[in-house]
């Protein structure tokens with residue numbers, strides 16, 4: 001494998017992803033991982049990532065003691081990128097200084113993407129400069145004999161036009177890595193692991209949210225252990241129009257998953273009645289979900305005569321990396337913007353062991369795996385839908401008037417129009433929001449005093465930042481007219497034109 005030691009660069013995930021697109025398996029771990037963690041992974045190539053630090057700052061992150069001896073003894077190739085290069089230079093006896101001219105942005109060596117303030121000024125013995133930037137700064141170095149290489153620029157970003165070629169050349173031609181990593185192999189390997197882990201008497205449970213991750217995870221586990229998997233899908237009363245029917249059809253007809261559908265809408269909505277605080281709403285939904293899930297596990301225990309032992313979760317690789325940010329990277333999770341509830345957030349005291357078959361994959365890889373597992377492509381392309389559902393799209397009390405009903409109708413019209421216009425796949429997420437205000441209108445010959453709704457559509461790569469989507473005026477005009485003409489209780493349609501930041505994607 002190609003192991004990436006992360007020193008906090010915003011591009012580290014990209015390196016991992018780019019290498020995987022070359023059909024080479026790569027993993028990313030914290031740059032300050034112990035030597036044992038590194039040796040246990042038995043890498044053939046190690047890439048030291050960039051990072052926001054300077055090697056001169058006290059306690060700036062570095063690889064562990066014994067690292068250089070370990071890689072040299074085992075003939076492991078090491079490539080340092082930006083901060084990684086500076087680490088190599090400094091640790092092997094060269095010198096790094098603040099560059100006279102700082103280089104951020106496009107620089108020509110061949111054109112590559114530079115973003116650094118420090119630079120190597122004297123190289124360790126045996127190292128050669130193989131490329132310089134236009135301004136004369138060291139852009140690439142190597143010590144072929146000791147198998148150390150370094151790039152001051154970022155080959156992983158698309159702004160470096162020959163970046164992918166550089167990575168490909170380095171891994172395949174220089175290091176002799178074999179490219180043969182395929183999603184089919186990942187699937188076979190995971191199935192083997194699951195079969196090895198789950199004993200013949202063990203039963204496994206899984207909460208399906210209707211989203212891509214839990215569906216692909218459950219389908220994979222089902223392939224591995226068949227009917228000993230038991231899934232639950234909860235209708236919490238906060239689902240979209242025909243959501244239950246639509247996802248259950250995919251689960252049962254297309255995927256043959258053993259799913260129990262529990263209609264718990266009454267208990268969710270009665271607990272939410274009168275609650276207006278967004279965080280309180282999320283907590284109630286989380287708590288109710290756990291109660292429903294607990295009851296499901298107990299019923300199953302009665303039926304099977306034994307407790308289920310495992311729980312499947314659709315955790316993805318970015319969640320795993322982000323939950324253990326490298327020290328000093330400035331990434332912390334201390335500031336909760338919203339407490340995300342998703343059906344995965346189950347309490348530890350359930351004493352279930354976890355199966356997380358997707359935890360080494362990125363979202364697009366999960367979609368690819370889903371395709372191999374025959375999950376319908378239309379399902380794999382569905383926009384994300386948050387765990388608390390429509391509750392975060394009705395500011396205030398979700399049970400007010402017929403807000404849920406109105407919202408479902410408006411949302412359905414909006415999404416159908418987007419699909420009809422052929423733009424669904426361009427959009428990360430689109431939905432309607434019920435506005436808890438009444439405004440004056442004139443419909444027919446009558447004055448009305450009805451609700452306003454908002455439409456929101458955004459483009460995004462990962463949901464962390466987002467831009468609002470530019471619709472054609474004609475599209476907006478048609479949708480607005482259709483909504484006011486066919487949804488009773490709505491006389492005004494607004495468009496949300498804020499990006500994230502400053503707004504979040506959802507309204508609560």
Ligand code: XMP
Pocket residue numbers: 282338339340341342343384385386387388392429463464500503504505506507508
């Ligand atoms: P925000 O609104 O924070 O959303 O910009 C980013 C992405 O996360 C989804 N989202 C949630 N997902 N539970 C979830 O499972 C939640 O509580 C939740 N809140 C937001 C949102 O739909 C978007 O894709």
